[in-house]
Amino acid sequence: MSVAIDVKAVTVHYGDVLALDQATLSLDKGRICGLVGMNGSGKSTLFKAIMGLVKPDAGTVTIDGATPAKARRSGVVSYVPQSEDVDWQFPLSVQDVVMMGRYGHMGPSRRPRKADKLAVAEALDRVELAKYAHRQIGQLSGGQKKRAFVARGIAQEATTLLLDEPFAGVDKRSEATICELLRELARDGATILVSTHDLHALPDLADEAVLLMHRVLLHGTPNDVLQPENLALAFGLDIATRSESTP
Numbered sequence: 001m002s003v004a005i006d007v008k009a010v011t012v013h014y015g016d017v018l019a020l021d022q023a024t025l026s027l028d029k030g031r032i033c034g035l036v037g038m039n040g041s042g043k044s045t046l047f048k049a050i051m052g053l054v055k056p057d058a059g060t061v062t063i064d065g066a067t068p069a070k071a072r073r074s075g076v077v078s079y080v081p082q083s084e085d086v087d088w089q090f091p092l093s094v095q096d097v098v099m100m101g102r103y104g105h106m107g108p109s110r111r112p113r114k115a116d117k118l119a120v121a122e123a124l125d126r127v128e129l130a131k132y133a134h135r136q137i138g139q140l141s142g143g144q145k146k147r148a149f150v151a152r153g154i155a156q157e158a159t160t161l162l163l164d165e166p167f168a169g170v171d172k173r174s175e176a177t178i179c180e181l182l183r184e185l186a187r188d189g190a191t192i193l194v195s196t197h198d199l200h201a202l203p204d205l206a207d208e209a210v211l212l213m214h215r216v217l218l219h220g221t222p223n224d225v226l227q228p229e230n231l232a233l234a235f236g237l238d239i240a241t242r243s244e245s246t247p
């Protein structure tokens with residue numbers, strides 16, 4: 001199998017704060033990997049480093065062998081940021097947001113052609129948002145907003161998808177819809193890294209999982225990660241004990 005995401009010994013500081021400490025992670029094409037770690041463990045920073053949005057102090061990142069900047073330019077990678085990182089007041093419709101995924105396909109004029117409009121309509125259909133196409137993006141519910149960003153990645157035909165807590169503030173039905181969509185995309189060959197606090201859903205969602213605490217503590221099966229002794233490493237004993245009692 002060939003490697004899609006390759007993170008080698010990446011260290012990131014924000015001033016004095018150490019967010020990532022020689023984090024290393026390699027993900028093969030077509031796999032869904034769950035990223036698990038407590039608040040502040042560096043998950044968002046890892047996504048930003050993979051996207052090239054923060055510059056590591058040390059270490060390297062490649063996506064399909066290319067630098068993050070090159071991967072972004074060629075459109076192979078798409079990112080669903082945490083809701084807090086998005087300006088929801090921006091005067092863009094849902095359709096406009098999804099159309100952003102087509103920029104790399106449009107040529108220098110940036111004028112949508114028939115194929116772009118078709119790709120956007122299909123992506124909106126796939127995430128069940130067709131009827132909200134003309135609504136301002138901030139006027140969607142939390143789950144719908146996440147689905148709009150997933151649709152952007154689908155329209156883009158990205159082969160690597162990074163999703164930062166797509167299930168936060170999302171009801172169970174929307175979570176199930178997004179999970180099913182991610183599994184379909186992975187079956188079609190996409191590589192997916194997804195952070196989640198929903199540990200119970202992990203085995204259904206992901207092929208593999210990573211425990212992060214500024215560095216990668218463990219990369220194994222979801223069940224490996226859910227072992228109480230491993231959760232204790234990443235979260236402390238409390239959650240490990242609770243996980244044992246409520247499997």
Ligand SMILES: Nc1ncnc2c1ncn2[C@@H]1O[C@H](COP(=O)(O)OP(=O)(O)OP(=O)(O)O)[C@@H](O)[C@H]1O
Nearest residue numbers: 014017018019037038039040041042043044045046
């Ligand atoms: N822009 C920033 N400036 C300063 N410190 C930051 C910044 N962004 C993140 N940090 C710090 O870096 C560390 C890692 O943060 P990060 O957001 O990557 O964690 P996370 O695992 O995504 O957390 P959460 O689960 O709460 O979203 C934390 O200590 C955080 O306070």
